[in-house]
Amino acid sequence: MALPKYTVPSLTPEQGAEVAAVLQGRLDALNDLALTLKHIHWNVVGPHFIAVHEMIDPQVDAVRLMVDAIAERIATLGVAPVGTPGALVKNRTWDDYSIGRDSAIAHLGALDVVYVGIITSHREAAEATEETDPVTNDMLIGHLHELELFHWFVRAHLESVGGALTTGSSSTEKGSAKKAGAKDDV
Template identity: 80%
Template sequence: MASKDLPHYTVPSLTPQDGAKVAAILQSRLNALNDLALTLKHIHWNVVGPHFIAVHEMIDPQVDAVRLMVDAIAERIATLGVAPVGTPGALVKARTWDDYAIGRATTIEHLGALDEVYIGIITDHRQAASDTEDLDTVTNDLLVGHLHELELFHWFVRAHLESVGGALSTEGATTEKGAAAAAGKAE
């Protein structure tokens, strides 16, 4: 990274290079969590079917919690001396995943797709936590705390997709549409 791209300051005990590296890791999580908050709200508005109210009301606290995560990450980026970027255009330009592809659908189809979304979010969040473990314990602690909540929300989703024997209706699915279809068939 060129010295002109480094922050003028960062937190004590980190070099500007390490501060910039941690901020870049966090920026990718900021993008992903902003996208997740919007996706969750989209699901909240577009679920239909017999379990509508249960899922509709389950999603809003997740939206609120993810928005708090977004704010904490953006503030940590700023604390590291880097400007967090939270504009929609920047998010779309930087993201490496496809836009959520399910519109109006049954609760179980949305939950099947959301299972895949959470798998991606949690996997990438775990990698970010691992990548910051030796660089910055404060950032690592922030990410690990987020993982606790994200994994809890994922469990809430999976409980709707699980049989009494523990089998997931989305087992083997690798895309949101595939998971939605598999969950819908099992309904």
Template identity: 75%
Template sequence: MAASNTPQYTVPGLTTAEGEEVIGLLRLRLHALNDLALTLKHVHWNVVGPHFIAVHEMLDPQVEAVRGMVDALAERIATLGGSPTGTPGALVNERTWDDYAIGRAQAIEHLGALDVVYSGIIKDHREAVAATDATDPVTQDLLIEHLRSLELFQWFVRAHLESAGGKLSTSREDRETEAGRAAAEQARDQP
């Protein structure tokens, strides 16, 4: 039986309609973070090249932190009276983004693509923060806590993509594969 977004109860101070709205927001955030954890692990397994070990080892703590975020979101959904769904089928059926498009590739290509991935996650998390401002400050606080780490992780990625002059190789790209190519081109062009 599929999980329902319509709670029979919710936390004190919220109506069930408000609880349902927040659950809907969190459901997509749950899918996005589950997808991010899988994508980070995919990159961890498929990164190659001279910066392999640095990127390989940088990603595992990010995976663990994102998995913790997933658990916190699922527990918040349950607290609000909803039923969290973490199955692959639900994620694929309900997501609004494409699957990660890069397989085995140079570290710089994956980092360029991950910059785009993180930008999308952070943008959508910020929208959920804004959407919960008036109704649910507890959920908003949880999402802000996630943003602190997500933005830090993106900075770790971007440190590899920035030129000495401060130019971010992926600044004009909004698709993973193009961002990966742009990052690789800038790396080739640097002395």
């Protein structure tokens, strides 16, 4: 990445470029999350359809606002944000969402895994910017508040009365979807 010709006061161009690079990763991940959430919204079926269908759209809207805030922060740092689909696919380090038309609970099982990845990476980005750029760090922490809330909404559908997740210890989308979806087959 080329150094910006300017950045925010108190940061060097090198620091501005470093923070922008961290944010570009978050921009890609959140753009992907917004698309994944819409995919889920369109492909949920079964007895929990309407609850999940209606729960997802406000998450999409909030994530799109996060995307805009991150892109504008990158521009404020003097770097051009890249939001094209080709760049997202080229830069991502994760696989495409793997569940098609399936039960709402199966999708929530897979979405649990997606949120774990998003939140973990967002926390890493917050830590990476904590000392260099408190403004960016504050923005990321604010996003974490919402992302963790949405994750709780997902997990509330997957939790037994005893507090265990129906996904068990599965750490893959398909594995979590299968375990959570088994609850629908009972």
